[in-house]
Amino acid sequence: MDAEPIKIAILAMGGEGGGVLADWVVDLGESNGYFAQTTSVPGVAQRTGATIYYVELFPGADLPGARAPVLAQVPMPGDVDIVMASELMEAGRAVQRGFVTADRTTLITSTHRVYSIAEKMAMGDGRVDGDQLLGESRKAARRCISFDMAAVAADSASVISAVLFGALCGAEVLPFNRQQFEHTIERGGVGVKSSLKAFASGVERARADPVTTLASDAPGLRDAAAAQARHPEVARLLAHAQRFEKSVADTAVEGIRRLIDYQDVAYARLYLERLDALAAAKGVDHLLLSETARHLALWMSYEDVIRVADLKTRASRFERVEGEASVQSGQVLQIDEFMHPRLEEICETLPAGLGRWLARPHAVNRIAARLTREGRVVRTSSVRGFMLLYLLARWRRGRRSTLRFELENRRIETWLARLCNLAGIDPALALETARCQRLVKGYGDTHARGLGNYECLMAVVDRHAHRLAPASLKALREAALADEHGHRLQALIAQWALGAPAAN
Known part of the structure; x- marks a missing residue:
């Protein structure tokens, strides 16, 4: 027999349904006259744990007297027909490992990013350039289908695996029709309605096959001239910022917004006063003033325990987590915060005099040090845990002390x-x-x-x-x-x- 197996590699992170997607592909093949085999190779804790699922499909299972073929258990560089990646960095890893080749591979990838631990831990901006990553992935593949599948999944109240399955159907690289794909989802019997909706969106986007470009990872600065505020004092601060040259003004407007959110209007006024003092110094040009405006806003909004508590108790944060977890009506979401404040951070959160006293070596210092050796789990989805962080966040009124x-x-x-x-x-x-x-x-x-x-x-x-x-x-x-x-x-x-x- 001269037939060759169809070789498919699926790269997905934990919680994205990579295993379900692999099972769908296997069921699709087996239900339509193909031998199918799947294996998985779990990775270490990259973000939420990355896994490579490998599927091979071989025709002839429905023929009389058909003998089961010997299929490979792992993908080999240069020998993969279809690569599906649930996130753009995973597509980059597939390219790096040689799974994606220009002579044979169809690459289907989501363009959204989930930043890795290494990117987050970098002392500077450790993020990989998304546009460059997508461009290199497109160049490496015979054909590349790419769009933000996470957004499509969220709109469908489903998971990204269903969108990937739809994109696989829309790519028309497998010998199965759309009805056969849909019947596979229906046989699964779980979340069928939302999965079919996400699947349909994936099919449509894949068939459109747009040339995808990514917006810059850094949010654009708002035009200072368009800045408006209802609060009269805030309006005066924004008008003050617009006296600077445009590049400085744009940055200063964002700094004002950030510092009002961080502390209050008076704190934002101090920010502008500091910029005015620098602008009046000899030898200061627009570039130096613009860079200082940016870094000064970042420094003045330093991350302390109060800021962390504030961000973790905001309604927008709970809404975001619920959306990411795809919480359905009637389901209960439990959020545990793993916190490990050091003794130094406890001292620095106290009024200055009391903090300096606690930081000195004495009996109370030693007791506090022992209590902070172990981390704490705070359940912010409970009243007790939420109120603990909520009250700590309210201490921002005393932050200046x-x-x-x-x-x-x-x-x-x-x-x-x-x-x-x-x-x-x-x-x-x-x-x-x-x-x-x-x-x-x-x-x-x-x-x-x-x-x-x-x-x-x-x-x-x-x-x-x-x-x-x-x-x-x-x-x-x-x-x-x-x-x-x-x-x-x-x-x-x-x-x-x-x-x-x-x-x-």
């Missing part, structure tokens, strides 16, 4: 004073110094490591401001971003002899 606010405010003022001084010496060096704020982000250990690297860089700048090249500071910053523990940064500082002079 906390030790963390005092520390961050002092660091920000020192940073701004340094920028004003450097602008008069070397504006390009001041610009690179402003961008070093990227190192200070997150909370807990992430914040501590980033702050340590930042302070190390600022010590270099302060010691060598008159001879340090902007390109050198940029290289040092990139080294710090590439290694959160600072090993690369320290090695580069030693190589360039930029460390502190040895004590006599």
